[in-house]
Amino acid sequence: MTNSYNDTYDGIGSGQQLSAEKMTAALNLMEKVANKVETGRLSSGNTSAQYPSAKVVWDSLKEAETRIVQKAGGLEFTANKVTAANWAANKDSDVKYPSCAALTELLRSSDLERTANRVTKISVNEAADNKYLSAKAVWDLLASFEPLSPTMNENRYVKLTYGGRDFWIAKYETTQGEFNAVMGYNQSGYNGNDYPIENVNWYEAVQYCLHLTLESRDVPESIKGQVRGYYVDSGLCSQAWNSNKSMNFYDAVLKTEVYNTLAPSLPGCYRLPTSEEWGYACRGGTMTMYIWGNDWSATEMDKYGWYGGNSSNTTHAVGLKNPNAYGLYDVLGNVWEWCSDEYSIGSSNKVMRGGSYDINVGDVFASSYRSSNSPPIRHILGFRLARTI
Secondary structure: OOOOOOOOEOOEOOOOOOOHHHHHHHHHHHHHHHOEEOOOOOOOOOOOOOEEOHHHHHHHHHHHHHHHHHHHOOOOOOOOEEOHHHHHHHOOOOOOEEOHHHHHHHHHHOOOOOHHHOOOOOOHHHOOOOOOOOHHHHHHHHHOOOOOOOOOOOOOEEEEEEOOEEEEEEOOOOEHHHHHHHHOOOOOOOOOOOOEOOOOOHHHHHHHHHHHHHHOOOOOHHHHHHHHHHOOOHHHHOOOOOOOHHHOHHHHHHHHHHHHHHHHHOOOOEEOOOHHHHHHHHHOOOOOOEOOEOOOOHHHHHHHOEOOOOOOOOOOOOOOOOOOOOOOOOOOEOOEEEEEEEOOOOOOOEEEEOOOOOOOOHHHHOOOOOEEEOOOOOOOEEOOOEEEO
16 A cells, blocks of 8 residues: 555565564554544544644644633633732732722721822833732832921922812922032023023923932932933933934933823922912912902012013012912012923923013913923023922
8 A cells, every 4th residue: 555655664665574563553654644634623523543733733722712712701810819808818929919999998098098199100111001010019019108208498388289189389480509509500591599590491390300309318219219210311401302312302301201290199209380280379379360469460560570561671589579478489470480281182382381571461470371382492481399298
């Protein structure tokens, strides 16, 4: 008999005698060839005498995998789930995972509950919807929490409450002396240590907040560790931020944007105030169009800020005019102040508030007035600090 593989078996040609041993082996081979399953997928109709090809085995396994996944769709695998009832018994497990209800219950019962400051992203490279914390990882994160005990100079900051949460905001616009001490440069057009920093773009202002956070002794190391990766060197910050290839512009922008997003939820972080926080602080508890009333008044404006009618076309040292009812100086005039948020949905421009020394238009100094600018733009732009509690 001629098989489909070759015309010989173990070197024995056709017509030659075979030993019983070699004959048995040849018959076994013939049986396998006759019972070989070369196409399709295995089923309950196959027998133990049949021999599937590698392709049939592979196709059958893939079909089984698809069937299992389809059958499991919408079902929950609960063997490793940790609920609120058995959290304590499983807190050291790196296999089991907590349910959302279990974690929420733990936070609710904790003396350190900070639901308003819930963090949804820890870092860019770890923020993904397909990664899940183990019970032990969550427990370790909570155990590393260090209560914030900020050392705030109440001669320089005011503590306010807005939207159900407390924050500190600076009484004064950030000065050139303060900015230069942290960043090591000053590109203002009107120089003076007590003058407001100006000619800083939005990215520089946010990076100043990050640099100051990392230098602050009252910020826990656990917080610093979460934001240190978004630091941009001050030598790069001083350059043009408009697609500057030499400073790796896109990387620097991404880092700065991420810190700006994280800072409001991390206790101790210095940051820019949101537009809403800034407006609340500016009003000083008033509900009128201006901080002094509903009508524009050059006389009143002269009491509170430097503008086109009294500035002699220059900035002035901070704190020389009257404060508002909350004790904040220069919320009107002197320099525009950057805020942390976008001007509108879909816009890349950032909000700026308060007006500047060269403006005579009364509406600009209304408490609710907002303007905006592109983040890389400098000019008559400064800022005042806020800090998360």
